[in-house]
Amino acid sequence: MVGMATTHPRAERAAQARAAETQLAADGIDGVVFGWVDNAGLTRVKSVPLAQLEHAAEYGVGAVPCFDVSLVDDSFTAAPSSTGPVGDLRLVPDLDRLTPLAAQPGWAWAPADRYTQDGTPHPGCQRRFARQVTEAIERRGLSVQAGIEVEWVVADATGAPATLGPAYGMTRFVEHSDYLREVLRALTAQGLTVLQLHPEYAAGQFEVSVAAEGPVEAADTTMLVRHTIRAVSARHGLRVSYAPVFTEGSVGNGGHLHLSLWRQEQNLGHGGPGRHGLHPDAEQFFAGVLAELPALLALGAPSVASYLRLVPSRFAGAYRCWGLENREAALRLITGSAAGQANAELKCFDAAANPYLEVGAVLAAGLAGLESGLPLPPETPSDPAALVAAERLPASLPEAIDAYEKSALLRQALGSDLYEAVLAVRRAEAELFAGHTDADVIKAVRWRY
Template sequence: MTTTRSRAERVAQARATEAQLTADGIDGVVFGWVDNAGLTRVKSVPLAQLEHAAEYGVGAVPCFDVSLVDDSFTTAPSSTGPMGDLRLVPDLDRLTPLAAQPGWAWAPADRYAQDGTPHPGCQRGFARRVTEAVERRGLSVRAGIEIEWVVADAAGDPATAGPGFGMTRFIEHSDYLRDVLRALTKQGLAVLQLHPEYAAGQFEVSVAAEGPVEAADTTMLVRHTIRAVSARHGLRVSYSPVFTEGSLGNGGHLHLSLWRQGRNLGHGGPGRHGLHPDAEQFLAGVLAELPALLALGAPSAASYLRLVPSRFAGAYRCWGLENREAALRLIAGSTAGQANAEFKCFDATANPYLEIGGVLAAGLAGLDAGLPLPPETRSDPAALGSAERLPASLSETTDAYEKSALLRQALDPELYEAVLAVRRAEAELFATHTDADVIEAVRWRY
């Protein structure tokens, strides 16, 4: 997994990297992180400043811990307003020249206090800590997040209305999709699938599974790349949960598999559909915590316009083999390596580090408690009177998050309170908005 390096190691790595970047025609490096509203924030330096940035970091205002989707700010117990400063330290292990942005490279950043200690509100640091807790159990996790997006023209309308999964749409945008594929591949990403999706102008790409922190990094890199390729084609991109009122929305489905000593615990076991006991207990832990986890995985007011029955969004707290209306879809796969669990209720307004870290923390709690996996849902849960709906609004899921002792303990108190403050503030921000108003307000923010 991605690990932190000492200051001296970072400097040596920057020096070794700079010559290659110069030869590759790189002029500057972008450092990215994701705030608690799920927005990607960046700062950049010219290549000549990379060594200094690797050693000391780049200044970043801590108030972004409590920034909202509209760039306004709320407060949390630890927030200091305009006071103080943090340091963005790039992870040069993930430094990537950007194929669709000539002259630029990108690296995810960890956030530190000025004295060099990790910032307790760093979401990437949280994901790393929980991943390390998983590894201390002798387990490992492979994860990946599907990327769905809507391509729009300069006027903001879907760029194609061809049928979902249709060849018409694919042909209309084959040059564009080829350039997306080329850019992702050139950046060292293993693309598994790329195709039109259901909604007008909607496409989806999936890449190979990685470790949890790496998967979150890759999610951000894929989104940046798609947006950059789109701009070069004169197109706009939206990852918002709902682009057009009443239509299927953009998901950000998290795929996850649990491993021990090279064995996928979702395959070949004595449990239902080949699950091993550890996998059953892990998934049971996530299901138990799912209403609260939506505050990390479906954190926008717009998320709940997507998270409705009969839209393949996983609006019910249940699981089932290949059940696309269940929040947890179990995928058996044709080989041991393909078996995984898909969490369909999450979307791209999530900070992927918070989402993945929260799911891992809930899974570990399921292991600790030896939780049994509930009975499988073998049909459309909407047709069952006993099926439990997940929260239907941001306010409801924020209430569940606030009551979650597990997440309060798993997240650093400063990070937990900042997330809570942002969710409360955004619920209030959109409280009097119509659905159409919410969609319009969020559409181009993600």
């Protein structure tokens, strides 16, 4: 299975690396970048020359554990399990996802799992967490297909949006057609199936979506997509921001998570006896996600800036409810035009999230719904902002932190080390921006994501 390479014995990983080196050398690759995502949602990397790939695959590459508690501004906090500057971890690349980078000639990329020096899995490894929950669902005879939309603002050298054309407008598409064509070509060259690429709502904003895949693979892919867009943009003299909000008062960059539940070849979001064709397992799964959603925001909308995006009437899903094609509901049900396309979209998440934490936690909540047979609440068929009884999701990071601290489910699912590290980072970032204006927050994080 893709995403499982680092569970192989060292000798097997070394043999896989030797075979990869031969092909990569023939393709003109000089170095390989290993990436992981910290609890603040920032992608961190180490790289090795191609000649060192075998050693890296076998023994890993050193990475300091203090990044478990790093903040968006590169400062550090502390958690019960953190050791400050002491200790070391090993980044072990997953060579099943080894990809030559089309927009960075001479380089390849692979996601990495983190291990301790003695070769045991690091309890704070977010990618391992996502894999574990995925496997728990598979033990029930089920599987999940997932995809994360990527929205970004492209800016010129001054930092201003590079196009002011109408939302979804042909104007901005024409102005940047060469740039977008190169994005499309690069993603396709890397083996990704692009479903849509189009202008979005905010000034300078675009969106791309790719084909659904397994949860860990989807998290890997969203990181690869973002790296690729950033690299293509740099080649065109453009800057990229995935921050939750780029311009104060405007629609922000979402990171909408799409999920579908399957039993073998059957999509449980289609053809069932429940509302809009949902099967009982799908209803229970989505009920579990809705029940845990306030706490899940601490993972899927993890920045102080996330709550400047997560407001009503901006298509952000600011209310804890679900509805068929309801773009103001946090959980939008999509039936699609074919059985395989039915899925649910979590609209309240953004690109500041660590995708492995986000995916793993959502799956854990869905699994809890399955195990308890949780009923799906009544549908919200209209704009929840107009309903007196509509429940707002947390409107600030401290509110989301409060819900996270009360979640026994997430504490158990993440394990104490990872749970406490996330909590420490969230508390520290809330304190970091306490008393700052919205404009200050947006400026501080605009180019961090």
